[in-house]
Amino acid sequence: MAEHGAPGRVSFGLGDAIRLGYDYIKKRRDRALINIASVALGIAFLATLLLTDSFYRAFVVAGGAHLSIESYQYWLMFVALIVSVVGITNAVLIAVYERYREIGTLKCIGAMDRHILLLFLVESLIQGGIGGVLGFVLGVIGALISTGATTGFDIIFKVPVTELAVLFLGSTLLSILLSVIATIYPARHAAKLNPVEALSYEL
Amino acid sequence: MSFDTIIQLEDLARHYEMGGVQIKALDGVDIEINRGEYISIVGPSGSGKTTLFNLVGGLDRPTRGKVYIDGVDISQLDAYELAWLRCRKIGYIFQTFNLIPVLTALENVSLPTVFAGVPRDEGLEKAEKLLTSVGLGERVHHRPTELSAGQQQRVAIARAMANDPAIILADEPTGNLDLNTGMEIIDLLHGLNRTRGMTLIAATHDLKMITASDRVVWMRDGAIEKIERG
Numbered sequence: 001m002a003e004h005g006a007p008g009r010v011s012f013g014l015g016d017a018i019r020l021g022y023d024y025i026k027k028r029r030d031r032a033l034i035n036i037a038s039v040a041l042g043i044a045f046l047a048t049l050l051l052t053d054s055f056y057r058a059f060v061v062a063g064g065a066h067l068s069i070e071s072y073q074y075w076l077m078f079v080a081l082i083v084s085v086v087g088i089t090n091a092v093l094i095a096v097y098e099r100y101r102e103i104g105t106l107k108c109i110g111a112m113d114r115h116i117l118l119l120f121l122v123e124s125l126i127q128g129g130i131g132g133v134l135g136f137v138l139g140v141i142g143a144l145i146s147t148g149a150t151t152g153f154d155i156i157f158k159v160p161v162t163e164l165a166v167l168f169l170g171s172t173l174l175s176i177l178l179s180v181i182a183t184i185y186p187a188r189h190a191a192k193l194n195p196v197e198a199l200s201y202e203l
Numbered sequence: 204m205s206f207d208t209i210i211q212l213e214d215l216a217r218h219y220e221m222g223g224v225q226i227k228a229l230d231g232v233d234i235e236i237n238r239g240e241y242i243s244i245v246g247p248s249g250s251g252k253t254t255l256f257n258l259v260g261g262l263d264r265p266t267r268g269k270v271y272i273d274g275v276d277i278s279q280l281d282a283y284e285l286a287w288l289r290c291r292k293i294g295y296i297f298q299t300f301n302l303i304p305v306l307t308a309l310e311n312v313s314l315p316t317v318f319a320g321v322p323r324d325e326g327l328e329k330a331e332k333l334l335t336s337v338g339l340g341e342r343v344h345h346r347p348t349e350l351s352a353g354q355q356q357r358v359a360i361a362r363a364m365a366n367d368p369a370i371i372l373a374d375e376p377t378g379n380l381d382l383n384t385g386m387e388i389i390d391l392l393h394g395l396n397r398t399r400g401m402t403l404i405a406a407t408h409d410l411k412m413i414t415a416s417d418r419v420v421w422m423r424d425g426a427i428e429k430i431e432r433g
Binding site for chain 1: 257260282283286287301304
């Protein structure tokens with residue numbers, strides 16, 4: 001045997017986690033879609049409000065009447081984001097139960113707790129990114145629908161491009177952040193699984 | 204301990220607490236297993252076979268006693284070393300195959316090489332060779348659901364071999380297979396034991412599997428009842 005004697009180290013880097021995580025997202029598409037939809041809807045709400053505000057300001061600059069968003073709408077947005085996070089946590093917890101045996105198997109072939117954690121977090125990061133982009137697109141549509149009749153649908157071209165870019169990047173990053181936060185609890189649960197219990201688990 | 208001893212168990216015990224009752228799943232097992240040996244472990248369910256496997260495989264910690272692998276007391280290993288042991292020294296084969304369903308046969312077999320830090324191309328090349336050697340050279344890109352039970356167990360065997368482990372632990376490897384397929388799997392495992400010199404420890408009810416082995420360990424109520432030459 002080549003490695004007779006002192007034990008070495010196992011390895012599972014970010015690239016490996018991305019490759020395996022991508023396979024899980026691709027092959028378990030329905031599970032991934034629930035998470036993506038959950039975060040995308042929350043972000044869509046956020047983007048709708050923020051873009052509406054931008055459109056209103058651009059409308060004033062263009063010589064239109066002064067319009068503003070009611071403060072309760074921001075509260076609704078806040079609640080929507082929390083609901084998204086809870087929904088993702090729930091969906092990932094179910095995914096962890098579905099993958100009990102696989103987690104046990106991964107531990108048998110050399111995975112450590114932190115590798116399992118990394119795998120779940122990478123999956124949620126990818127889903128959060130996709131959900132963020134999708135949510136922003138939905139937000140643009142939502143904001144145009146809510147303001148278009150008053151301000152005209154070409155209002156989007158009157159908003160500075162940098163402002164749109166900041167909103168896009170901000171909502172995508174927030175989406176990733178929320179998705180990862182929502183996954184921490186179930187991912188830690190998965191990572192700490194005892195391989196013996198995980199392997200004998202019957203769904 | 205002689206040079207040829209690869210596994211030594213000393214007064215090994217594992218007790219559980221269940222509803223206030225202590226269950227002695229394993230209670231004082233002593234045995235030395237030689238490098239390259241083929242051991243069958245036989246006994247009724249609940250006799251402690253799987254508990255023994257979990258302890259030898261570094262998946263569980265004993266209540267009492269010691270497991271030495273290559274002279275190293277595995278209870279002294281930290282999390283990194285234990286992961287390394289599972290990854291490089293031991294190959295696991297399960298009754299339920301336990302392949303990763305989202306991965307192809309090739310990816311399943313190469314996965315242990317990822318954890319072992321083998322470059323990706325090298326790992327895939329090795330996995331393809333192993334799959335060819337277990338007779339699945341034409342099915343490397345199939346997913347587990349596209350393979351028969353016997354083929355899935357072949358993939359699992361190839362995966363267990365991926366890092367050239369010194370020890371193969373097989374828990375009822377033919378338990379979910381029909382008679383003929385089970386025979387093929389036994390022949391395959393036996394062949395690997397003979398040609399590659401891997402120590403093979405298999406829990407089984409299968410008489411064919413028992414007769415092929417060097418020694419048969421009979422277990423009852425968490426202890427060794429008798430050891431016979433195969």
